Amino acid sequence: MFGYDLRYAHGAYVMSGGRTITSLPSTVVRVEASNGVVGWGETCPLGPAYLEAHAGGARAALRELAPELIGADVTTVNDVMDRALRGHGYAKSAIDIACWDALGRALDVPVSTLLGGVRAPDFPLYVAIPLGPVGDMVLRVREERAHGITRFQLKLGADPHADAERVREVVAEMNESEVVVADANGGWRLADAVIAARALEGLDRVYFEQPCPTLEECLAVRARTTLPMILDEVITDVRALLRASMEGVNLKLSRVGGLTRARLLRDLGVELGLRFTIEDSWGGDLTTAAVAHLAATTPPDALLMASFMNDWTLDHIAAYQPRSRDGRGAAPTGPGLGVDVDPDLLGSPLFSA
Numbered sequence: 001m002f003g004y005d006l007r008y009a010h011g012a013y014v015m016s017g018g019r020t021i022t023s024l025p026s027t028v029v030r031v032e033a034s035n036g037v038v039g040w041g042e043t044c045p046l047g048p049a050y051l052e053a054h055a056g057g058a059r060a061a062l063r064e065l066a067p068e069l070i071g072a073d074v075t076t077v078n079d080v081m082d083r084a085l086r087g088h089g090y091a092k093s094a095i096d097i098a099c100w101d102a103l104g105r106a107l108d109v110p111v112s113t114l115l116g117g118v119r120a121p122d123f124p125l126y127v128a129i130p131l132g133p134v135g136d137m138v139l140r141v142r143e144e145r146a147h148g149i150t151r152f153q154l155k156l157g158a159d160p161h162a163d164a165e166r167v168r169e170v171v172a173e174m175n176e177s178e179v180v181v182a183d184a185n186g187g188w189r190l191a192d193a194v195i196a197a198r199a200l201e202g203l204d205r206v207y208f209e210q211p212c213p214t215l216e217e218c219l220a221v222r223a224r225t226t227l228p229m230i231l232d233e234v235i236t237d238v239r240a241l242l243r244a245s246m247e248g249v250n251l252k253l254s255r256v257g258g259l260t261r262a263r264l265l266r267d268l269g270v271e272l273g274l275r276f277t278i279e280d281s282w283g284g285d286l287t288t289a290a291v292a293h294l295a296a297t298t299p300p301d302a303l304l305m306a307s308f309m310n311d312w313t314l315d316h317i318a319a320y321q322p323r324s325r326d327g328r329g330a331a332p333t334g335p336g337l338g339v340d341v342d343p344d345l346l347g348s349p350l351f352s353a
């Protein structure tokens with residue numbers, strides 16, 4: 001287990017509730033199989049106040065899990081982890097991803113082949129625009145548009161009237177191929193979410209994301225708006241996905257426990273007619289590679305967008321691969337995750353078993 005810091009590339013990343021991020025500790029795991037094949041995985045919670053997850057928790061859980069993994073089969077590693085430790089899917093995610101990487105390398109195929117085959121050779125990427133004065137947000141959108149980005153997620157949740165203005169100002173800049181996601185990260189009280197939804201009613205190309213903290217509140221908001229809605233933080237497992245029955249889900253690998261469970265939710269959601277944002281809470285090159293493989297194996301009409309978080313962060317441990325191009329991403333084609341970690345950049349392990 002290794003650690004490194006991931007600095008946000010644009011100063012302060014601001015979400016509702018005064019949550020501000022400038023740098024986050026990321027945790028990387030390296031698994032080595034008995035035949036010498038090595039796999040890598042990463043988990044990076046978005047600070048301690050976003051989900052029930054934090055960097056210290058991931059590292060403590062991985063110390064618990066590591067001894068149990070000795071002699072385990074990479075194809076059934078989740079069974080071993082779930083027997084050893086209840087919950088802590090965000091920690092298990094790094095191991096799960098590393099085992100997919102190892103399996104792909106052992107079989108000499110990309111993880112995308114193992115996840116069902118590439119259906120989207122390339123796909124649109126989004127960029128999150130931190131909460132701030134409307135003028136600053138519009139400027140950031142213009143900057144990203146100039147780099148080919150066509151999907152924008154606006155961080156909201158301050159005041160519903162000001163938030164509606166933020167969305168309107170950005171939508172005014174858009175053309176028909178572009179999409180705006182209004183994401184409050186659960187920051188509105190019910191009344192404020194309804195006020196914001198009413199103010200945005202009728203605006204085309206706007207998705208409403210996770211307006212309130214709980215699924216129950218989000219369902220109440222949904223009953224009062226025609227805006228297509230995406231749920232994010234509250235979709236932690238299959239049962240939540242089935243109860244939600246929304247238009248879309250923001251699927252974050254570490255929130256659901258890694259690629260194995262994310263694939264299950266993705267496949268189920270595709271059958272249910274949902275549309276997905278595929279990404280993780282935060283992360284660098286390894287996280288981006290894992291996201292790219294899941295996104296590429298999603299039918300294009302079910303994939304709203306993905307994020308390449310290694311474009312959002314400054315610190316690269318695998319030569320800044322995969323690399324976005326003109327606002328679009330693609331899965332690496334080499335075996336496993338298809339990116340090569342430079343161990344020298346990670347220093348000494350924090351722990352090994």
Ligand code: MG
Nearest residue numbers: 183209232250
């Ligand atoms: Mg979100």
